[in-house]
Amino acid sequence: QTVVTQEPSLTVSPGGTVTLTCASSTGAVTNGYYPNWFQQKPGQAPRPLIFGASNKHSWTPARFSGSLLGGKAALTLSGVQPEDEAEYYCLLYYSGAWVFGGGTKLAVL
Amino acid sequence: QVQLVQSGSELKKPGASVKVSCKASGYTFTSYAVNWVRQAPGQGLEWMGWINTYTGNPTYAQGFTGRFVFSLDTSVSTAYLQISSLKTEDTAVYYCAREQSADIDSWGQGTLVTVSS
Numbered sequence: 452q453t454v455v456t457q458e459p460s461l462t463v464s465p466g467g468t469v470t471l472t473c474a475s476s477t478g479a480v481t482n483g484y485y486p487n488w489f490q491q492k493p494g495q496a497p498r499p500l501i502f503g504a505s506n507k508h509s510w511t512p513a514r515f516s517g518s519l520l521g522g523k524a525a526l527t528l529s530g531v532q533p534e535d536e537a538e539y540y541c542l543l544y545y546s547g548a549w550v551f552g553g554g555t556k557l558a559v560l
Numbered sequence: 561q562v563q564l565v566q567s568g569s570e571l572k573k574p575g576a577s578v579k580v581s582c583k584a585s586g587y588t589f590t591s592y593a594v595n596w597v598r599q600a601p602g603q604g605l606e607w608m609g610w611i612n613t614y615t616g617n618p619t620y621a622q623g624f625t626g627r628f629v630f631s632l633d634t635s636v637s638t639a640y641l642q643i644s645s646l647k648t649e650d651t652a653v654y655y656c657a658r659e660q661s662a663d664i665d666s667w668g669q670g671t672l673v674t675v676s677s
Contacts, residue, residue, distance in 0.1 A: 485663075487662075487663070491605075497597075497657075499665050499667070502662065502664065503662065506663075538604075540604065542607070548607070548609075548621055549595070549610075549621075550607060551597075551605045551607055553604050554604045
């Protein structure tokens with residue numbers, strides 16, 4: 452059973468920078484896993500942020516960026532805003548199936 | 561604009577069935593796959609599988625075979641998720657989401673299915 456692992460929680464100060472990561476139990480995450488990132492706030496549907504590891508949607512704020520870092524997919528928030536407090540999920544593709552990470556709860560304090 | 565509008569909340573008894581709809585608008589329905597995602601109360605997102613809207617071929621994730629059925633009515637640009645023999649542990653919000661070329665870019669608002677006696 453494939454497991455995708457994210458940090459359970461992170462805390463960042465307003466204006467700061469934070470990197471969330473997404474690791475695969477099968478080994479290094481590459482572009483072939485087509486990492487997607489989503490933001491979810493309580494009571495809302497997930498909001499797509501990043502696809503294909505580093506591609507932004509037209510609505511994705513510039514302070515969000517995706518990359519591959521040290522064998523993991525990564526989501527970096529630079530100049531964090533209070534409204535960035537949310538749960539963040541990564542999603543990886545494995546030969547016909549997608550697997551979500553467990554989510555990272557980001558607190559902005 | 562692209563929209564996926566899901567049917568409303570459902571309250572069902574154990575053993576019953578439920579059918580959730582996901583109506584697409586603002587794009588060519590058969591050009592994008594539809595994925596289904598479950599979120600149990602207070603839990604994370606869980607990928608249930610997807611349906612090819614061009615061929616109608618469904619693919620189910622492990623743990624979502626047997627009682628779960630994905631279907632389509634392309635004449636009304638709608639995808640369906642049917643769950644039979646409902647159990648209390650099926651209580652969750654179910655989302656549809658469209659995908660093209662590994663880009664999942666639009667989600668429905670979610671449908672809460674509550675299973676309780």
